[in-house]
Amino acid sequence: MKSYVMGIDFGSTTAKTVILDLKGRVVSSSVAHMGAVSGDGVKASISNALEQAGITQEDVGRTVSTGYGRRMLDIADKNFTEITCHARGAVAMVPDARLVIDIGGQDSKVIAVDSNGLVAQFAMNDRCAAGTGKFLEVLARAMEIDLEKMGGVALEAKEELKISSMCATFAETEVISLLAEGNTKPNVLGAVHAAIASRTLGLVGRVGKKGPVVMTGGVAKNQAAVHYIEKALGMPLILPETPQIAGALGAALIALDDYRSEHKDELAEMEEDDRLEAQMEFDKSCVPGCKGVPELALTEQEKAAGPAKGKVRTIWEAVQNNL
Amino acid sequence: MRLLATLVLEAKPEEDVNKQEILAVFEDAASRPLAYAQAWKDRTGGKVVGSFPMNFPGEIAHAAGTLPMILQESDDAITLGHGLLFPFYCGYTRSMVDQAARQEFNVLDAIMFGDHCVQLLGMADAIRMQLPDTKVIFFQLISSMCDPWTFGRAVESFEVLKNELEEFLGSKISDEAMHESTKIFNRNRQMIRKLYEMRKSGAVSLSAVEMQHIVKSSMIMDKVDHNKLLEQFMAYVEANPEPEPKGIRLHLSGHFCQAPKREVLDMIEDCGAIIVGDDLYHGFRYISTDVDEAGKPVEALAKWYMERNTGVPCPTRVQNDVDWDSFLLKAMEQEKAAGMIVLMAKFCEPHMYYYPEVKEAFEKKGVPHLLIETEHESMAIEGLKTRVETFLEIVKRRQAA
Structure with a gap:
């Protein structure tokens, strides 16, 4: 499974590209004047966005295009109208x-x-x-x-x-x-x-x-x-701060929905792995030398009283003594 | 001119004719109606009677031995007609006047029309002035459909029409001839209605343009020849089932007088829709209702006129117990159509006045529809495509919800 999705708005005077990660975070965006007939502007916009993100097209799992040139882009897996994409992008920017x-x-x-x-x-x-x-x-x-x-x-x-x-x-x-x-x-x-x-x-x-x-x-x-x-x-x-990229953002969000729904089982597994990893990180804080005190290790009374000095060490020693 | 119709009907054995070949014949007649009329005239020596939409009883003219033909909007740009009708007339009326001004209607021996809307009346006057040697017969049809005197008035109108035609042709039209023509016309309507049913159920794959060629050519061609071709067509499609076409099922509504432009229909289907029903004049509206084959022929036509407004309601008629929006919603339910595209010809007043009721009813029911205003002059197809695609994206989303 790939880690990114892309939205491209191939407009009449500018081309816009937005790359998202699979959590929907904007990784990069680019606006380029064009060149509508030659397609140079759209090519520049795509390569700029890829470069900014530090990835290649190979890392992109789904690409959705929009705008008047939406049907001209071979790299797009699907295309949607700019009306649908602008609506989606604008609401993402201003819920x-x-x-x-x-x-x-x-x-x-x-x-x-x-x-x-x-x-x-x-x-x-x-x-x-x-x-x-x-x-x-x-x-x-x-x-x-x-x-x-x-x-x-x-x-x-x-x-x-x-x-x-x-x-x-x-x-x-x-x-x-x-x-x-x-x-x-x-x-x-x-x-x-x-x-x-x-x-x-x-x-x-x-x-x-x-x-x-x-x-x-x-x-x-x-x-x-x-x-x-x-x-x-x-x-x-x-x-919005970047009003021009609303269409490309909408396209990228549609690509994200599509890609996520196609890979929902893998994503669920990944999310479970992430959760476990986070839990492990959290649990690791119980070992000696750790700076924080996990909330779960405290009772309600202890939480109210604030962290008790040496408490974690005591637990750890007790565990070791019983091994 | 050699007509494809002649080639197919006379030169090829029936069993060798396939769907596309017959469709090509229909398309040929539909694209060159006046050339067809001239070829028919040359072949038969008969008279051609042109008429305007939409309740002209072609059966009377056919029974008199003439070729009744619904006059069609041309794709050509308006030229001389600009000096005769203002641009706020609809594309159909302006194109008709333009064709008359360019002497393209010389093939017609007579023109008949009813007073369906103010623009048609203005157009008829302008044509009368351009073609002083062509007989123009006017008939008035009552537009109030529920009054106790509606039927009587309709009978009177059709009687006057028949008498005037008899006078012009110099011979009487017998009841037997009328009955015979009625049977021929009914057969034609029934076959096309069957095709509509087959398209609805997926038993035949017919694009919107192909269906238009079938109906439009029926308005132009000799009905006997059209029936022969339709019979071959039906036999072929019944024997050669095709896979059901895939796409978003839509109903097309509007256009009471002229055929929607081919590029608009193709564009709608290219966007991912399939047309499963319509109420277009160049569609189901034309063939919705049959005429009784027994009894007094003129009375049967008056009954047909009244029933036709129930078959497919028309905004130019007033009928308290019938409303167009309910008809459309019911038709769409039967067709399993997920949305409707309204094609409104600029500046069709009856449609413009009625549309708000359709809009309100559709919004109340939550049934998606898209209004497209069409023009005689070329339209910005790319912008229209964006609107149709967005509409289909909305329909798809509602289907998924």
């Missing part, structure tokens, strides 16, 4: 979450989840790139500003402007008109982010507004997007 807003490069989705991270309902953008990372990318280019900086500039907006087009290309025309009318870049960028928030609220409406809400996907790193979505929702967003 109380009941609604997941995921805004990625090419799509945005709102997912209602149960306490196990399973999808109850979902809605996806079905109108081109409206309300996605691509929408921000197109408009950043139109406004000649770095994508990473646009959120910060948008937060400086003083005036509320409106971009009403559903289409990224037409929105670009609106942005140019607003700038031509003499509006400031922060105000126009504020309107761009408000437009994303309004599309997101539309998706929330289709699924049903509920909380707590967690936001995942690359756009969760954009402070202005978060601010405007919170304002539109009238609710705070919980932001």
Whole structure:
């Protein structure tokens, strides 16, 4: 039996990989820009994660892929949609979450989840790139500003402007008109982010507004997007530390379930061995020279009184005298 | 044009014909309906009567010796039709008008239609203007199905329709001819219903697209020829049982006028579903109900019209003792379907208005369903695939729970 499982999120603009051990602990994670067609980004993401974990693909027992390129990965044993995986990953990161807003490069989705991270309902953008990372990318280019900086500039907006087009290309025309009318870049960028928030609220409406809400996907790193979505929702967003890897984490958790269930007998044996080993370690503390006093060796009165000096030695001597 | 139907029916001995060859004939007619009509016309010298969905009694036109044909949405992009119908009309009506504007309906001698929805009425007017030399016969069907006068009104409508057709063709349609056509149509419906039963039980493996080819070609082809092919098909599939297909059993619902696009149906099955039932017009809705073979033929058609709404309820009809959502839930139970995909054509008003009731009933019962809005223009299949796969993942999980 192998000791690790892997989740890969082969997205449209980035590739993410998460490696877990069989207890579900994150061993490593990696995000790489791509290269969607060549697959170079996903290869880099996988090798980085393996390197960080200090293992090779041979050590991985199960690999689950997700994202738009999920079917293109030969190393994946199974694939699941990004909706299923983001739900699972987001709830693993924020166990109380009941609604997941995921805004990625090419799509945005709102997912209602149960306490196990399973999808109850979902809605996806079905109108081109409206309300996605691509929408921000197109408009950043139109406004000649770095994508990473646009959120910060948008937060400086003083005036509320409106971009009403559903289409990224037409929105670009609106942005140019607003700038031509003499509006400031922060105000126009504020309107761009408000437009994303309004599309997101539309998706929330289709699924049903509920909380707590967690936001995942690359756009969760954009402070202005978060601010405007919170304002539109009238609710705070919980932001995981690494929102981009939620899908890959979900995929890895599904891989873990699958692998654990396939090897449940061996795992039960291993867990029993671990338990016995721990017990042995514990018991060893009764031998001379050990620093601690095992709780089990004390009566309730002794526990209440605190450890009695020399007690363990006395027991040990008594045992030896009787051998 | 050489039709596959002719090749198979005339050139090959019956025992040599296999399932795929007959399906290819059905597909050929289903994909080129107007070419089929032209070839039939060239062969027989008869007249072709086109009709719009969904309660047109083809039996009357057949009894008059014509080829009744349900007119089909084309896969071509809308071109000249844009100048005649606004984009908020559904894909079916826009495609019909576009075909008329491009003079593709010249093969038709007459077109008949009933007032099933406002968009169909607008479409018929636009077509009438484009084809001034084509006879257009309009018939009105009562939409209130429970009134004491419903039956009488339906009889009147079909009488008017029959009279107008007789006038156009210049000859009377006898009761005997009507009875004969009714038998032929019933035989066709019965065979297709049997295929539905066989698919449900796993006795025959038919994809959603293959079933669509069978039903759609029945709307187009001469029913006598279609029956002959169906008989060969039934004989073949009964003699050559196949292993039961594996997948998540789903019911397909919606699309009252046009056939769902092939790429959508294929995509749903590629995601791991098998379609075990439907209420599509290009499906069970078309063949759900037979016409009485005895008695007065027009009265039998009126009875058929009324029973049809119980066979598969339609949101364009009003019937207090029938509701579509209960019908769907019951059908799914019989089909052992684990979920339903609703295919809603944009902008089909009757469907849009009724859907909230279906949604509510399904959510109340905890039966998973997914709504997909379909368009005449190409659809973003990759995004749809993600939605369908997620839906199937939800269905699988509920099955496992």
